[in-house]
Amino acid sequence: MVLLDIGLPGMNGYEVARALRAHPELGGVRLIALTGWGAEQDRRRAMAAGFDHHLTKPVDLSVLEDTLRRVALEPRP
Incomplete structure (x- = not known):
């Protein structure tokens, strides 16, 4: 999981x-724009x-925590 500013x-x-x-090799990494x-x-x-x-x-x-929680549970390729 990567939190990335734009x-x-x-x-x-x-x-x-x-x-x-x-x-x-980074296909399973989840990218979250924090901008x-x-x-x-x-x-x-x-x-x-x-x-x-995004x-x-x-x-x-609480929105950030919820997003991180959901992303952690998402299936990865």
């Missing part, structure tokens, strides 16, 4: 997600880049 210097989170998804970019187009772009979930900052702790 607004990173240099390589942004979308690029990092695509790079991680390019490695077959200040929360518009619907940002969510769609995150999913297209390979994220499994959370907008500031994220409520």
Whole structure:
């Protein structure tokens, strides 16, 4: 499980997600965007880049905990 911000210097989170998804040995890794970019187009772009979930900052702790719990229970390829 990786919590990844999208607004990173240099390589942004979308690029990092695509790079991680390019490695077959990381196929079971779950990517969670934790970002200040929360518009619907940002969510769609995150999913297209390979994220499994998208959370907008500031994220409520109970939402983060619930997401982490659900992700831990998701089947992996």
